Amino acid sequence: MPRRGSLAFRPRKRASTEVAKFRSYPSVDKPIMLGAFPGYKCGMIHVMMVDDHPNRPTYQQEIFMPCTVIEAPEITVFGVTPYIETPYGLKPVTTIYKIPAKDDKEPKDIDLRRVMQIPKAPVKDGWITNIDEKMKIVDKKIERITVVRLLVHTNPRLASVPKKKPEILEIPILGTAPPMEKLKFALSMLGSNISPLDVFEPGMFVDVTAVTKGKGFQGTIKRFGVKLLPHKAGKKRRGVASMGSWHPPYVRSTVPQPGQMGYHKRTEYNKRILKLGANPAEVNPKSGFKSYGLVRTNYILLSGSIPGPPKRFVLLRPAIRPPRWWVKLKQAGSKSGEDKKTGKGGASKIVAPKITFISSQAARIISEGSVVEKAKVK
Numbered sequence: 001m002p003r004r005g006s007l008a009f010r011p012r013k014r015a016s017t018e019v020a021k022f023r024s025y026p027s028v029d030k031p032i033m034l035g036a037f038p039g040y041k042c043g044m045i046h047v048m049m050v051d052d053h054p055n056r057p058t059y060q061q062e063i064f065m066p067c068t069v070i071e072a073p074e075i076t077v078f079g080v081t082p083y084i085e086t087p088y089g090l091k092p093v094t095t096i097y098k099i100p101a102k103d104d105k106e107p108k109d110i111d112l113r114r115v116m117q118i119p120k121a122p123v124k125d126g127w128i129t130n131i132d133e134k135m136k137i138v139d140k141k142i143e144r145i146t147v148v149r150l151l152v153h154t155n156p157r158l159a160s161v162p163k164k165k166p167e168i169l170e171i172p173i174l175g176t177a178p179p180m181e182k183l184k185f186a187l188s189m190l191g192s193n194i195s196p197l198d199v200f201e202p203g204m205f206v207d208v209t210a211v212t213k214g215k216g217f218q219g220t221i222k223r224f225g226v227k228l229l230p231h232k233a234g235k236k237r238r239g240v241a242s243m244g245s246w247h248p249p250y251v252r253s254t255v256p257q258p259g260q261m262g263y264h265k266r267t268e269y270n271k272r273i274l275k276l277g278a279n280p281a282e283v284n285p286k287s288g289f290k291s292y293g294l295v296r297t298n299y300i301l302l303s304g305s306i307p308g309p310p311k312r313f314v315l316l317r318p319a320i321r322p323p324r325w326w327v328k329l330k331q332a333g334s335k336s337g338e339d340k341k342t343g344k345g346g347a348s349k350i351v352a353p354k355i356t357f358i359s360s361q362a363a364r365i366i367s368e369g370s371v372v373e374k375a376k377v378k
Helices: 131-140 179-188 219-225 326-336 359-368 371-377
Strands: 037-050 062-071 075-086 089-092 096-100 127-129 145-153 168-174 207-213 214-218 259-262 265-276 299-303 315-318 355-358
Touching: 037 299, 037 359, 062 265, 075 179, 075 355, 145 179, 168 179, 214 219, 219 259, 355 359
Parallel strands: none
Antiparallel strands: 037 062, 037 315, 037 355, 062 299, 075 089, 075 096, 075 145, 096 127, 145 168, 207 265, 207 315, 214 259, 265 299
16 A cells, blocks of 8 residues: 655654644635634534535435534734735734733732743833834834734633643734725724634634644654555564665655654644534533533534644634635625615625534433433434
8 A cells, every 4th residue: 555645744754833824814804804713623513404515415404413612712902913014915004002011919820921931111000002102103104004913812710621822823904995994993902802702603614723733753653644564574574665765865855764653733724613603502512512511611522523632722724715605605695685776786695504403412311301302312
């Protein structure tokens, strides 16, 4: 059996950090939208939903769908970085930040200023901020600003994750609005929290990036799926038959060899948001998720699986290459909302899928004694 695995992922070494990030973002048809949102993987459940894919033979029928639950507590905006376009790429103008001042009388907690490596600044109305002096720099180059990004940090203490130190992210503001409006929006969000309910909506497709499960140092059979050698082959059986040709006189990188397997940064495309909300009781199993516990804050229910074990940090963004059938469905929804007088189309309408049953609620349904739902559970 030949070697399995794409050469595009070489070198197969451990990820430099667990905080996986995107290097590109799609264009969206909304005026202003946050480019991504972080969360923590909880585990998997399954749902029964009505299939709305028009090209499937199960269209308009009830189907089984495995799902992943992501806990997504609110993120806090503590800074803004505007960028200008140069011949050498984007260049940051300056960084404006605003974080709460820490009181010595308060109980010991994570000092955000030290975590974010922010220099000392004057305290104004209980906030450590440099907005007055930095806005003078921004005003000089305000006409050249093309990209605005938010500096945010996660709040892992609100979730069932055994960590205190927040992750620091720089997330761009997407949308059709001009850069000046994006900058005003960013400045208005300084010091406030953003919920996933403000960014995503049920029915839309997203991309997920995360660091996969670590498998450690593995051999060629498990790492690349090559065939076991026959017992007459020689001293080895769980190895490769040949290390390559005589010339060139070295072992090529394409030859399967033992090494690190897993703990790589990977991106999964086109995962559909089936449901999201602020009531964790809607997806919590009675005994909690294995190796995670109970969801305590906002949750996102995605179709299919995503990389990484439970408690792993994940980052979601709007799909950069959504399915064609979904794009046509959105365009049909916008055309149906056209104004008859002006002829202008409305905003693209995203249709949320219809969920009829969630597996994590099986125990509650049985206890309530519903005969119809009992049959679905069986």
